[in-house]
Amino acid sequence: MAYRQTDRVAARLAETRAGILDAARALVAEGGFAAVQMSEVARKAGVATGTLYRYFSSKEALCRELFREVSSREMGKLAEIAAGHGPASERLVEVLRTFAGRAVKGRRLAYALLAEPLDVNLAEERAFFRRTHADIFARILEDGIENGELPAIDVRIAAACIAGAIPTALIGPLAPQSHELDRNADRVVEEIVKFCLAGVGVTLTARRESNSERRTVA
Amino acid sequence: MAYRQTDRVAARLAETRAGILDAARALVAEGGFAAVQMSEVARKAGVATGTLYRYFSSKEALCRELFREVSSREMGKLAEIAAGHGPASERLVEVLRTFAGRAVKGRRLAYALLAEPLDVNLAEERAFFRRTHADIFARILEDGIENGELPAIDVRIAAACIAGAIPTALIGPLAPQSHELDRNADRVVEEIVKFCLAGVGVTLTARRESNSERRTVA
DNA sequence: CAACGCTATGAACCATGGTTCATTTCTTTT
DNA sequence: AAAAGAAATGAACCATGGTTCATAGCGTTG
Incomplete structure (x- = not known):
């Protein structure tokens, strides 16, 4: 017997492991999962590729773990x-x-998690997330339906609609320009939420948050 | 002067060109754009890779033309x-x-056009499509807003919500199982449409199709 | 400090799949 | 039918980027 891992080691x-994940996370934040290349991760983490x-047993394993960590x-x-x-x-x-709101603020990340083209392995993780x-x-x-607050609808379908509507309206080609989002984040979010709520039969009554305009844009 | 292309040629x-596009289209219908490999296209079209x-000047050019053709x-x-x-x-x-309705029927194709992970070039085409x-x-x-049929809302945002909700609820990981869709296509479509209409303030009044429920359960 | 084994290294390796090009085959013209 | 291009061929080429592995470096134990 000649070796046993000590606590310090x-x-x-x-720490190295965490550093690697950090490096990968940073790359995702900058350029999405597409920017996660093993050589780049290594460089950024200050270790060799090997x-x-x-x-991590493979790039896939690394990315999956990262995806889970971030999405959870x-x-x-x-x-x-x-x-x-x-x-x-x-x-x-x-x-x-x-x-x-979180999707707007962390648009880069939200894009990676929700909309970026991913290869099939990661698409699995995303499927779970969604x-x-x-x-x-x-x-x-x-x-809400059970206790009569909401009209009866097919909740699976409505949930899928919501889960599709929000990201589509906030990120990707159908979203407002990024600078417009920066300026009007609250209004845009409110408008999207209103759509989804109306979709399930809730009409938003005036509340604290609605110092923002209620005018109906033409 | 020794050669000039004749009509027959x-x-x-x-015809060959069309055959190539056909082959590619068939591959897309089977396995999405991911299944479009130049060697496969050639094999299927009965020509050599070269x-x-x-x-087509490149795979990208071929795929773009195909995408446009199908999506238009x-x-x-x-x-x-x-x-x-x-x-x-x-x-x-x-x-x-x-x-x-068309998305449900041509799920394979709809997936390729709307949801499949694509590389950036084709993602551009898709962006245009969406x-x-x-x-x-x-x-x-x-x-509808102009003539008072619909309440005033931000139409860009509502449109994006709709364009996100429908595909998400019909294809991909949040959609009902394929066999369930086959059985209930109409009901599912109707439910999704109802959500979107409600989102923009339209309540579906009973029509031919609405033998389905309108009850609002307490 | 010697011996042993864990850890790190990074250049070489490999798989995938798009693209090229020297060569062959086919068409047209004289 | 021979000359001259055009068109087709498909094996070789190349780029990208993940993975391996022989080697060197460190830590631990006796």
Whole structure:
């Protein structure tokens, strides 16, 4: 017996591993998953290319872990709100606002998670991510229908519509120009949320947030 | 002077060109644009790989032309309806039904056009395609608002929401299972359309199709 | 500090798939 | 039918980018 990993080493290894993920995350934030090349990750993390393979069995494994890490943060926020105990329609409004609001703020990341062309492996992770979103929406809708707050509709379908409408309206080719979004983020988010709420039969009554215009743009 | 293309040859060339596009289209219908490999296209078209490059300057050029050809057929249908002279809300219903209905029937193709991960070049073509969709929706909405049929909303945003909701709810990971879609296509389409209409403030009044429920369960 | 084995290295390797080009085959003209 | 292009061929070529592996460097133990 001549070697056993010591705590100090274990810590250093963990740090390297984290550093690699950090580097990859930074690349995603800059240029999406398309910008994650093993050689670049290595360079950015300050290790050799080969080293990456001591921590991750393949590029796919690295990207999957990264995707999960990043996306679970997002889902966590929404799940938390969804699990609250208020009326369903209020939780719904808040979830939608949060979803849309975070997507606008972190557009780059949101693009990578929701809209960027990915290869099939990562598309699987994304599918899981989106399904979870839809589940969150559907759950709230069910609550609302059960207790009569909302009209009865097919919650799976409505949830999918919402999960499609919000990202499409905020990122990608159908979204407003980026600088326009920066200027009007709140108004745009509010308009999208309004659409989704109306879609499930909720009409937004005036509230605190609506210092923003209620004028109906032509 | 020793050669000048004769009509017969020109016709044969045109035929070969069309054959190449056909082969590529068939591959798209089977496995999306991912299945379009130059060698496969050549095999299917019954020509040599090199021959493809006598007709198309690159794979990109071939795919773009194909994308345009296929997508313009779809857009044509919608544009036609949109240009009609009936009330905006009726045109809207019909456009949405047509869009969704065709997407369900030609799911494979719809996937390739709307949802499949594509590389950047083709993503440009798709962006154009989707923008055109959104324009069609937006146009009708504007009409409806102008003449008071519809409440005033931001038509660009609503159009983007619709253009996102429909494909998401019909194809990809959030869509119902394929066999379920086959069984319930009409009901699913109707439900999605209902969501979108409600989103822009139209409530579907009972019509021929609406033997389906309108009850609002408590 | 010697021996052993874990960790890191990065240039070489390999797979994929688009593109080229020397050669052959086919058409047209005289 | 021979000359001169045009068209077709498909194997070789090349670019990209992920993965491997022989080697060097470090840490741990006795």
